[in-house]
């Protein structure tokens with residue numbers, strides 16, 4: 236890719252790198268972005284604005300911009316040029332700065348906004364609209380587009396929407412942040428990042444924030460007038476006269492290959508945020524989805540014995556005790572009487588059998604019934620003075636959000652986690668419901684954003700646990716990058732397909748509730764995060780054939796999605812009651828392959844039906860029927876003669892080419908291993924174990 240050049244155009248500076256051009260219109264106060272190869276403008280009439288808490292937004296559009304020159308860029312993305320533009324301020328207006336960078340080897344632009352308080356009094360900054368209503372052009376009308384809507388936290392639905400319809404409003408449990416643009420017809424809101432694609436023209440745009448440590452961010456598309464807005468929330472931070480404040484950094488990439496561009500966005504976010512990289516994929520057993528709140532020492536021990544006995548079939552590393560061990564939500568140092576020997580003793584038992592020990596906590600919640608709340612009622616975030624913010628109603632009580640801007644709360648958190656790790660000897664913590672640290676409310680220190688408060692809390696936990704594994708759950712996604720090792724990417728799985736009591740009609744509005752389908756949807760759609768931001772946790776496998784409403788086909792679909800996601804593999808069945816057949820299903824997913832399969836038809840359908848994993852010597856295809864009726868699926872195959880083997884039914888489908896049609900059961904899947912005739916890998920045909928197919932290194 237040629238180097239970055241800066242030239243003087245008719246209306247202002249023009250920055251280019253051979254794949255992208257940014258042209259500024261100084262008089263109008265706008266800029267446009269085009270893909271150089273096609274020469275087509277993808278964004279036009281783009282402006283930047285800053286909005287002040289008490290009132291208006293100050294946009295560059297109409298006000299004009301001046302060019303303040305350029306500077307060499309040299310950072311995690313390599314070398315490039317950064318252009319600086321300025322909108323003048325005044326006695327009641329902030330000065331607005333916009334920085335646009337292009338790099339030598341990168342097909343994206345990186346933008347951020349800054350404000351300088353040139354007024355004589357303090358200013359409270361509400362938000363930066365890094366893109367303020369930029370016109371988006373994909374070569375077809377917006378009603379033909381499809382939009383990737385990314386959710387706020389682990390449980391928030393993440394899916395592709397049809398832009399001819401309407402946005403899917405957020406529903407309980409808390410899955411959206413406190414800041415929302417006004418809802419209106421044809422407005423689609425996505426958290427942190429988004430992708431818009433025209434299936435008609437094959438053109439698309441990926442846009443997302445690549446720094447996420449200080450401010451929450453949102454992007455929204457307005458079908459009419461075809462505009463994209465990208466906002467970074469400063470939460471009313473006040474800036475002194477002559478002081479300045481920056482937005483987060485936004486990446487924009489026009490694309491004809493949206494899956495690759497989303498993966499590249501994930502790489503950029505990883506680089507800019509310094510994501511943690513734990514090579515060994517976590518495997519384990521979790522108590523939640525079989526023992527729920529009633530988990531006991533006895534139940535954990537019985538499963539520990541079973542895991543030990545079945546070691547060769549079920550090679551897992553962790554035994555994780557979930558919710559139910561603690562006396563109360565908040566009283567983490569007091570253990571329930573169902574654990575008569577205490578947790579140190581139980582962790583020792585787990586270690587003695589050669590496993591690592593994991594523990595669940597909801598560290599940013601404080602239950603109304605807890606001793607902690609009786610002792611420290613002043614530790615809560617308030618939504619109005621003296622009104623505690625209820626972050627969750629669960630466990631038969633209101634649960635309040637802890638104020639993580641208080642130094643005494645931070646010290647208390649460190650004490651709790653030091654006790655869990657250093658005294659009790661746990662190797663792994665699942666920190667759950669931690670969005671509670673980031674709710675919009677009144678905190679002790681008003682000069683910290685929601686994200687900054689949240690990160691102080693997670694940083695304190697990181698400091699206390701050292702290099703032990705942290706799994707985030709119910710966590711806001713962006714602000715967790717760089718702090719957690721694993722992140723839940725889905726709502727809870729459940730031993731039933733659709734949310735309890737829902738019908739196929741009501742299910743769309745209940746996409747964040749526990750259900751196997753809901754867990755599957757997000758786990759597929761957030762594939763690009765895995766191995767970049769952290770290890771994805773798709774939630775547990777439930778393989779059992781008793782105490783479940785899941786059919787054999789549904790279990791296979793769940794196991795396939797978990798295995799092909801490449802992320803963490805945790806089972807949550809009572810292993811002492813599992814049939815040989817169903818134990819074999821778990822066994823097939825171990826060891827994990829580590830690599831995330833791509834949802835090839837992400838932008839083509841409601842829910843992807845085709846996952847592809849390239850295993851070097853062969854390819855693995857997961858084919859799904861999410862419908863309630865049997866169906867036929869047509870699967871694309873290489874043009875040359877190809878061996879096809881169906882893994883679940885151990886069926887050799889012979890030599891095929893181009894495509895083949897399969898009969899699919901409702902909620903079912905077919906798992907195909909595909910290898911061109913004549914390629915290597917000739918050791919006696921296919922090995923049935925999924926892990927060996929997914930992970931060739933495990934073949935010998």
Ligand code: 9PG
Pocket residue numbers: 407408409523557558595628629667708709726727
């Ligand atoms: C333990 C569970 C498991 C599970 C977590 C989390 O009431 N609610 O809205 C609600 C949402 C999520 C939830 C429980 C309740 O599940 O995801 O894996 O650890 O907590 O309570």
